[in-house]
Amino acid sequence: MTDAAAETKRKGGPRRVALVVAAGRGYRLGGDLPKQYLSLGGRPILRHCLATFAAHPDITAVRVVIHPDDRPLYDQAARGLDLLEPVPGGAERQDSVRLGLESVADLDPDQVLIHDAARPFLTPDVVDRVIAALDAHAGTIPAVAQADTLKRVDADGRISGTVDRAGLWRAQTPQGFRFPDLLAAHRAAAGQTLTDDAAVLEAAGGAVWIVPGAERNVKITTTDDLRRAERRFQGPGETRVGSGFDVHAFGPGDHIVLGGIRIPHDQGLMGHSDADVALHTLxxxxxxxxxxxxxxxxxxxxxxxxxxxxxxxxLRHAGALVDALGGRIVHLDLTVMCERPKIGPHRAAIAGRIAEILGLDGGRVAVKATTTERLGFTGRGEGMAAQATATVSLPG
Structure with missing residues (x-):
């Protein structure tokens, strides 16, 4: 097994790779840039979906298939995200997917999700539904039921018939598959031109199922698409609140690390890392x-x-994910619970260090401390606990 495969195994559970196809030239929107690198809400279109995959807890690794000439553009779009090195694509989308699949074979993934770079509004719940369906099926795609009446039209513009829309769905991405099945299907389909990865698996005799997609998970193809997408970023956005709680036991030592600050103490905190209960909670x-x-x-x-x-x-990684999603941390509220050491003398230093790590104004970080009146494990001096609330602003 390669080092990369061993790394994915250490994360536990099924190994899922997200493969983002971004090798197309896509100049139809005008200008000198392929569409996946055009700005949307102040970030390249490609970065939006990369941030969603990078932040998703059930995605083991993310790889992007790019055009070799686009490496500088890719580096800018992917800056700060924990991604695998990109690989070059082929002449057609199908070639690019196959090359991407071959490039992650040494990771020995169980499942793979294939996503189009030009779908920036991917949300975690769509990814969740695709992943959940893979427990029962070899292939699954998000889709939206066709609501408009469909017409078949001759070359001269004359309507030649009305298509029954019953049972018709609009396919989206990410499309999820059991990795060995899709890799074998793509190898068998080399040289053909099929419209999506579900069609590749179908051509190999595989069955593909749908899960509910999302109307907002649109593909940007035209200038009108881009203008409509840009309007999503002109509103007030949304405010999210998250909570955290962590506990660490005392053990041998002569200091603790709390909020990134070394505090002398007659015991240390036990943990796999430096056991900083404050930063873990935040x-x-x-x-x-x-x-x-x-x-x-x-x-x-x-x-x-x-x-x-x-x-x-x-903590810096968590802050980077917020930034990658186009958001910002509005406020952090931390409460530390222990009998000793006394936190008061260190409160300002802790708040300042947290703000420094995340690049925040000091007024956006609140640090409080309390005892539990000698009740419970903290009251008995067996360990420390902390809880926190984070307020985050994200684009709408």
Whole structure:
């Protein structure tokens, strides 16, 4: 097994790779840039879906298939996100997907999700539904029932018939598959031109099922599509609130790390990393606000890379995901619970360090401390607890 495959296995559970197809030239929108790199809401179109996949707790790894000439554009769009190195695509979309699949075979994934770079409004719930359906099916796609009347039209513009729309659905992405099945189907279909990956699996005799998609999960193809998409970012956006809670036991040591600050104490806190209960709690609160799971999904305690790691890495990652989604952290409220050491003398330093890690104004971070009146494990001096609330603003 390769190092990359071993890394995906350490994350536990099914190994799911998201493959984003971004190798098309797509100049129909005008200008000198392929459409996936045009600006939408102040970020490249491609970055929107990359941020959603990077933040999703059930996606093990993300790889983008790009045109070789687009590497500088890709680097800008993917900046700061934890992604696999991109790979070059082929002449047709089907070629690009096959090359992308071949490139992740050494990761030994169980499942793969294929997504079009020009669908920026992907939401976690659509990804959730695709993943859930893969427990029972070899292939599944999000789709929306066709609501408009469909007409068949001759070359001269004359209507030649009305198409019965019963049972017709508009396919979307990400389309999810069991990895070995889709890779084999793409190898068998090499040289053909099929319209999507569901069609590739169908051509190989596989069955594909649908799950509810979302009307907002549109593909940007024309300038009108881009103008409509841009209007989504002209409103007030939405405010999200997430909560976090964490506990660490005391053990041998001569100091604790709390809020990124070293505090002398006659005991230490026990944990896989530096056991900073404050930063762990804040990271979980931020992950909760953006529906990105919890700290254990992004930084598994079974992964030796994080043994003794400073927890500012975890908090900075949570903040980076908010930024990648086009959002901002409005306010953090942290409460630390312990009998000792006394937190009051260190409160300002802790608040300042948290603000520094996340690049926030100090007035956006509140740090409080309390005892539990000698009740419970904190009251008995067996450990420390912390809870936090994160308020985050995201585009609408």
């Amino acid at each position: 990271a979980d609160a931020i992950y909760g606000a953006i529906a990105a799971g919890d700290i254990g999904r992004h930084f598994p305690p079974t992964d030796d890379r994080w043994k003794g790691a400073p927890s500012d890495v975890f």
